[in-house]
Amino acid sequence: MKALTQKLVETFSPSGYEAQIRAVVRAEIEPFADEIQVDALGNLIARKGQLKPGGSRIMLSAHIDEIGVIATHIDENGFVRFTTIGGVRPHTCLGGRVRFINGVQGVIGAERLDDLYKVPTFEQLYIDVGRDSRDGHPVRVGDVAGFDRPFADLGKRMVAKSMDDRIGAVVLIEAMRQIKDTPHELFFVFSVQEEVGVRGATTAAFGVDPDLGLAVDVTGTGDTPKARKMEVSLGNGPAIKVRDGGMLADPRVVDWMVQTAEKQHLPYQLEILEGGSTDARAIQLTRAGVPAGCLSIPCRYIHSPSEMVDTQDVENSIRLMVALLSQPVELK
Amino acid sequence: MTDIPAFLKRMLSAPGLSGHEAPIRALIEETWQPLVHELNVSRMGSLHGLRCGSGPTPRPSILVAAHMDAIGLMVNGNMDGFLRVTSIGGLDPRVLPHQPVTVHGRRDLPGVLVSPPERLLPANVTEGAVPIEYLLVDTGLTPEEVRRLVRVGDLVSYAQPPFETAGDTLVGHSLDNRASVAALTVCLDELQKRPHTWDLWAVASTQEEVSLGGSTTSAFSLRPSLAVAVDVTFASSPGCPSHKTFPLGKGPTITWGPNIHPALFDAFRDLAERHEIPFNVEVTPRHSGTDAYAMQVVAEGIPCIVIGIPLRYMHTPVEMVALKDITRAGRLLAEFIAALDEKFMDTMVWKD
Structure with a gap:
């Protein structure tokens, strides 16, 4: 699981430019899927299993895009100005490094700051790729880059950029590998463009037209010094979403997830996230509506280059996902 | 005929927060059963x-x-038996402290929403309304009892009973938008004695306050030729600018703006004038803040309009409506539906 995680987080694929991660995930899932397709937006959709009595069409969605930056201007001295893709915040940028999807690396520098205690704006930041003119510059306007930070295995915990939501993809890939017998027709969606408004899952959900949907994504925690108050902690088990900034999870789906976790003696936490949303919102609102929920992996420092998850939480999320998908679902 | 004030008061006392509408749905289902041919x-x-x-x-x-x-x-949290809470929909934090509430835990628990004394709050929150994250629900139970009976994700609703004023208005929480469900019920009552050519789908929608999710999905599955959202709008009271509010008791509003099909607006306005139903024109230049905003762009697009019922003190536990505005809105809808004929869609054109 850790090796797979490292492989996924060390791939660079900001929203809209998911080709590299899509190829990596595709190679991982090919042995376990009955059918694989890529839709018009670039969602990777793998079907597994055939409907048996008591089964449903279930869509699972983990997004494979990540936040990043995009070059907007290259000045005469070779400095690259940029804007953001998804929810990047300037206080996580300064001194950081980026890697363009063509492999070029750079560091983020700032104009002279009048007040060192004030967070700079993106207009004051630039990327330095080690060139001193526009001539032969390896970056063009429109090139995109992800944040560059090595994967770190801290034993009990793992840290990397793009844990949001490659760790969700890890959970789905492992679940696909482990599910041997299911009454369901399962659609594992590795969705694109979540960070720019759950756009991939919107079309994937319309195309799959499921009876039931679950997103797998990260959620925040309230267990760090002077954190925002939140009942979720790292290491206390997978989080079952009750609500977030974009949706109320279907209460029947919440009950099904809670009961399954209890039956399997797996730890779980109930999650209320004040901001942000996931692919589950898009699934819920597609067509005539779909009962939808989200299995969340608690994660510290979301949208920074060092997102931290707990190894046990990931293992238990995989176990919970396998348990959820192996039995008929009766929503009450 | 449905006893509308009694039905409305029962609705105001039924729980049914966004995403958890089963109790209120059961009550509406029972009332609509004799008025429609099919329910799902x-x-x-x-x-x-x-x-x-x-x-x-x-x-x-x-x-x-x-x-x-x-x-x-x-x-969303438990502090030594006191419950921390977050909002579902847009609550006004100025009115929250010291309201009686019901906690829908493993069983319903009466409680009160409280704010810590001002001098115990952090310095940066002592001015203005106390943010909701500092409010707590006190149920009077021990921490052990609270842990046993309440979990994260449980709902908390306002507990004040509704009442009628001497001025033929009704006061209570959730009049947004149960007042409009009452108006739609008036319309169904009226249509019992009126022939109509078109099919009518009366929809009591869910999750409007969080995502417009109910109407988005119902409009997709039912694919109507036309869609109407009935919702409350701001009624005037001292201190409210008159160009943004509408007088209480002087009829519903008919809404105009990009969310509204202009031909549908014309048809409603002409009909109201013909039947001498008082109304005001409400202008909404952007998001109408109603189900119509979602329904307009469902599938290939649906011509929409919004009928508004003026309401004072929106999103507080003492919302106020005039009963006759509810009756008039229901009658306007019924007259419109009864007047729809096979040629009506030919009038839904753009005057280019």
């Missing part, structure tokens, strides 16, 4: 009541949506 519930929990028209099949249909969900609170 969508996967998002919206109630669909069909009144079949008398025209030849396939018949056009009109969808009239009134959302039945209410704003409220949700438990």
Whole structure:
């Protein structure tokens, strides 16, 4: 699981430019899927299993895009100005490094700051790729880059950029590998463009037209010094979403997830996230509506280059996902 | 005929926060049962009541949506037996402290929403309304009892009973938008004695206060030719600018703006004038803040309009409506539906 995680987080694929991660995930899932397709937006959709009595069409969605930056201007001295893709915040940028999807690396520098205690704006930041003119510059306007930070295995915990939501993809890939017998027709969606408004899952959900949907994504925690108050902690088990900034999870789906976790003696936490949303919102609102929920992996420092998850939480999320998908679902 | 004030008061006392509308849905279902030909519930929990028209099949249909969900609170933490809460929908934090509430735990628990004394709050929050994250629900139970009976995600609703004033108005929480469900029920009552050509889908929609999710999905599955959202709008009171509010008791509003099909607006306005039903024109230049905003762009697009019922003190536990505005809105809808004929869609054109 850790090796797979490292492989996924060390791939660079900001929203809209998911080709590299899509190829990596595709190679991982090919042995376990009955059918694989890529839709018009670039969602990777793998079907597994055939409907048996008591089964449903279930869509699972983990997004494979990540936040990043995009070059907007290259000045005469070779400095690259940029804007953001998804929810990047300037206080996580300064001194950081980026890697363009063509492999070029750079560091983020700032104009002279009048007040060192004030967070700079993106207009004051630039990327330095080690060139001193526009001539032969390896970056063009429109090139995109992800944040560059090595994967770190801290034993009990793992840290990397793009844990949001490659760790969700890890959970789905492992679940696909482990599910041997299911009454369901399962659609594992590795969705694109979540960070720019759950756009991939919107079309994937319309195309799959499921009876039931679950997103797998990260959620925040309230267990760090002077954190925002939140009942979720790292290491206390997978989080079952009750609500977030974009949706109320279907209460029947919440009950099904809670009961399954209890039956399997797996730890779980109930999650209320004040901001942000996931692919589950898009699934819920597609067509005539779909009962939808989200299995969340608690994660510290979301949208920074060092997102931290707990190894046990990931293992238990995989176990919970396998348990959820192996039995008929009766929503009450 | 439905006893509308009694029905409305029962609705105001029924729980049904966004995403958890089962109790209010059951009550509406029971009331609509004799008034429609068919009832079903969508996967998002919206109630669909069909009144079949008398025209030849396939018949056009009109969808009239009134959302039945209410704003409220949700438990998101437990501090030594005191519950921390977050909002479902847009609550006004100025009015929250010291309100009686019901916590819907393993069983319903009465409680009160409290704010810590001002001098115990952090310095940066002592001015203005106390943010909701500092408010707590006190149920009077021990921490052990609270742990046993309440979990994160449980709902908390306002507990004040509704009452009628001496001025023929009704006061209570959740009049947004149960007042409109009452108006839609008036319309169904009226249509018992009126022939109509078109099919009518009466929809009590869910999750309007959080995502417009109920009407989005119902409009997709029912694919009406026309859609109407009935929702409350701001009634005037001292201190409210008159160009943004509408007088209480002087009729519903008919809404105009990019969310509204202009030909549908013309048809409603002409009909109201013909039947001498008082109304005001409400202008909404952007998001109408109603189910119509979602329904307009469902599938290939649906011509929409919003009928508003003026309401004072929106999103507080003492919302106020005039009963006769509810009756008039219901009558306006019924007259419009009864007047729809096989040629009506030919008038839904753009005057380019």
